[in-house]
Structure formats: structure tokens, C-alpha cells
Amino acid sequence: MKLATKLIHAGIEPDPSTGAIMTPIYQTSTYVQESPGKHKGYEYARTQNPTRNALQNALAAIENGKYGLCFSSGLAATVAVIKLLNPGDEVIAANDMYGGTYRIFTKVFQKYGLKFHFINMQDANGISKYINKNTRLIWTETPTNPMMNITDIEAVASITKKSNILLCVDNTFASPYLQNPLDRGADIVLHSATKYLGGHSDVVHGCLILKDASLNEKLSFIQNSCGAVPGPQDCFLVLRGLKTLHVRMERHCQNGEKIAKWLRNNGKVDKVFWCGFEDHPNHLVAKKQMRGFGGMMSFTLKDDRIEAANKVLSSTKLFSLAESLGGVESLIGHPASMTHASIPREERIKNGLVDSLMRLSVGIEDADDLIADLDQAIG
Numbered sequence: 314m315k316l317a318t319k320l321i322h323a324g325i326e327p328d329p330s331t332g333a334i335m336t337p338i339y340q341t342s343t344y345v346q347e348s349p350g351k352h353k354g355y356e357y358a359r360t361q362n363p364t365r366n367a368l369q370n371a372l373a374a375i376e377n378g379k380y381g382l383c384f385s386s387g388l389a390a391t392v393a394v395i396k397l398l399n400p401g402d403e404v405i406a407a408n409d410m411y412g413g414t415y416r417i418f419t420k421v422f423q424k425y426g427l428k429f430h431f432i433n434m435q436d437a438n439g440i441s442k443y444i445n446k447n448t449r450l451i452w453t454e455t456p457t458n459p460m461m462n463i464t465d466i467e468a469v470a471s472i473t474k475k476s477n478i479l480l481c482v483d484n485t486f487a488s489p490y491l492q493n494p495l496d497r498g499a500d501i502v503l504h505s506a507t508k509y510l511g512g513h514s515d516v517v518h519g520c521l522i523l524k525d526a527s528l529n530e531k532l533s534f535i536q537n538s539c540g541a542v543p544g545p546q547d548c549f550l551v552l553r554g555l556k557t558l559h560v561r562m563e564r565h566c567q568n569g570e571k572i573a574k575w576l577r578n579n580g581k582v583d584k585v586f587w588c589g590f591e592d593h594p595n596h597l598v599a600k601k602q603m604r605g606f607g608g609m610m611s612f613t614l615k616d617d618r619i620e621a622a623n624k625v626l627s628s629t630k631l632f633s634l635a636e637s638l639g640g641v642e643s644l645i646g647h648p649a650s651m652t653h654a655s656i657p658r659e660e661r662i663k664n665g666l667v668d669s670l671m672r673l674s675v676g677i678e679d680a681d682d683l684i685a686d687l688d689q690a691i692g
């Protein structure tokens with residue numbers, strides 16, 4: 314089955330009690346048993362919920378996995394993966410990933426005796442020298458947030474497979490429409506479904522998708538034991554969002570390309586970071602592993618004072634100044650003061666995340682209107 318069909322049909326059955334075509338929101342905490350242990354497969358709603366199950370099955374199908382696991386947020390899904398580890402274990406992570414992931418690793422989990430190495434993952438060969446007998450997990454994100462760097466998933470997977478290390482790929486920016494990391498050797502795919510999967514900026518939700526049965530057993534155990542599960546209403550919203558992922562992503566890609574090219578030709582703009590440009594340093598890898606280049610990009614101004622960026626950030630009318638991404642409406646953000654404020658300034662600047670860098674999540678409005686908005690704001 315092709316993705317467009319899976320997005321609408323996978324995991325979904327008409328509701329057995331009424332035939333409702335849309336999976337109902339099973340707003341219940343428990344399920345009545347006929348006699349002790351005799352039930353319909355549902356005992357308690359932290360453990361199982363039919364709305365969540367439908368979404369988990371849909372997610373597994375869409376990412377070409379076998380198992381989907383839903384969490385109350387993207388970061389709750391991240392935490393579940395880290396809880397697979399034991400004190401003394403080491404993790405190799407990309408040095409320019411989502412600020413909240415960096416914060417969890419350094420501020421929450423380091424004190425439990427886990428060791429994190431943050432490295433440039435654009436060169437997969439550079440990973441090998443950080444691998445030792447304690448390395449258990451490689452964590453990467455591609456494209457990265459906000460520098461739009463690309464990791465070669467296949468190249469990293471060839472290293473993890475040799476050394477029996479888990480590879481987790483945060484696929485939030487690409488979405489399953491553009492990229493399927495499990496097909497390229499990743500063990501776990503993570504999404505903040507808050508972004509493209511939900512797609513309408515109305516829900517916070519996260520998920521993991523995987524193929525291996527014993528890994529699924531461990532992560533399901535953590536999901537149920539630790540309890541960071543989403544409510545059924547949130548699962549319903551993500552299920553509904555999935556049904557239009559393909560049409561939304563097509564438009565995100567079209568608009569993204571038009572705006573990236575327009576920005577590049579604007580005399581006041583300095584650099585534009587978008588992996589669709591042929592001279593993007595990792596463009597060939599992006600072309601190999603992605604079906605399109607999406608609507609996420611960052612740019613800097615020739616006037617690199619923070620005041621110049623602030624003027625743009627407060628002048629756009631269609632691009633709303635807000636954290637988050639992946640919704641139908643266009644957003645503009647300032648990573649240094651917003652999403653990446655939790656990363657020390659020296660660390661940020663080392664990775665190219667300067668104070669004047671602005672990030673766009675290009676929505677699915679009319680591209681001409683979006684360009685006119687940027688034009689008046691950049692001035």
C-alpha cells in the first residue's frame with residue numbers, strides 16, 4: 314500500500330459497536346470485566362486505549378515499522394528511549410539537535426550516571442572514535458533544528474549495526490512523508506507529533522516507531538510503567554492530522570522551495586539554510602534519503618545585529634512569532650532566544666547558531682502572500 318492510502322486507512326477499523334467510520338474518542342479510565350481476567354483485551358487506560366491503539370497501528374504502518382508507541386509529548390518519547398539505559402552507559406548525540414533534547418540529556422540524565430558525547434554527525438566516519446564498550450545508543454536528528462544539517466542515516470546505521478548499538482532518529486522535521494529512517498537501518502524513529510503529524514498546532518504528542526519485537530517489549534513496559542501516555546482526545550487529533558499529511562507536506566515543500574529561493578535573492582539576506590539548495594553541504598545525502606526538502610529553513614541578515622532580526626521578527630503579519638513548527642500556518646522563530654535558549658551561547662555560536670538567525674516554518678498559505686509578508690518585514 315502506498316503512503317497516501319496508508320495515511321487514511323492504516324490501523325483504522327470501523328468502530329465495532331456502532332460502525333462509526335471515525336475512531337471514537339474512548340474517554341474512559343477503565344473497562345468492565347465479565348469475570349476476573351475475562352475481558353475484551355482492555356483492562357486499564359494507561360495500559361490500553363482503543364483510540365491510542367488505532368493511532369499506534371497507523372503510525373507503525375506509516376513509518377514502515379511494526380510497532381508504534383504513543384507518549385504525552387515528543388520529549389516523553391525521548392525519555393522512554395533513555396530509560397532503556399543503565400548507569401555507565403554512553404550515548405553519542407548530534408551537536409545541533411532540538412534544544413529540549415539537549416536539555417534532557419545534560420540537565421536530567423547526566424546525573425544518573427549516563428555519559429553523552431555531542432558531535433558533528435554530518436560526517437558519519439567521525440562517530441567511530443567516540444565508540445567504546447559502554448556505547449549503547451546513537452541519537453540523531455535530520456534535518457537538524459535550526460541549522461538544517463543532514464545526517465546520512467544509512468552511513469550511521471552501518472556503524473551501529475556492526476557494534477550492536479541502538480540508533481534512534483528524531484524524524485520530526487522530515488515527517489514520514491519525506492523520510493523513513495527504519496528503511497535505512499535505524500532501530501527507533503521518534504516524532505514530536507505536535508509538529509507535522511498533528512499538523513494543526515492544536516495538540517502536544519509524541520511517538521516511537523520500531524520493528525524489533527524485544528525492543529518493543531522493553532519500550533512498552535516503560536510506556537506503561539512510567540505512565541507518560543497521551544489522552545484519547547490527543548490521539549484522535551493526531552489520527553485526524555495524519556489523514557492529510559501527504560497533501561499538507563506537498564504544499565509545505567512547494568512553498569518552502571519558493572520562499573528559500575526568494576530569500577536567497579533578497580539583497581538584505583546573508584545566508585539561507587535549506588537542504589534543497591544544490592550547494593547545501595549535505596544536499597546529495599538529503600536527495601538520497603528524502604523525497605522532498607520540506608518547509609523548514611533558517612536565514613541570517615547581512616546586518617547581523619540582534620536589533621535587525623528583532624525588527625523582522627516583530628514586523629511579519631502572516632508569519633506569527635512563535636515556538637513550534639509543522640502546522641498549516643506559517644511561523645517565524647528566533648532560536649537563540651526561544652527554542653535553543655537552553656543551550657549555552659558559546660555552544661550555539663560554535664555550531665553556527667548566531668544571534669541574528671531566524672527560523673521559518675513555512676505553512677500552506679498562498680506562497681505569494683507569504684513572500685509579500687517577508688518582503689515588507691525585511692524591508
Ligand SMILES: *Cc1c(COP(=O)(O)O)cnc(C)c1O
Nearest residue numbers: 386387388411483485505507518
Ligand atoms: C518539538 C520537538 C521535540 C519535542 O517535542 P514535544 O512534543 O515538544 O515534547 C523533539 N524534537 C524535535 C525535532 C522537535 O521539533
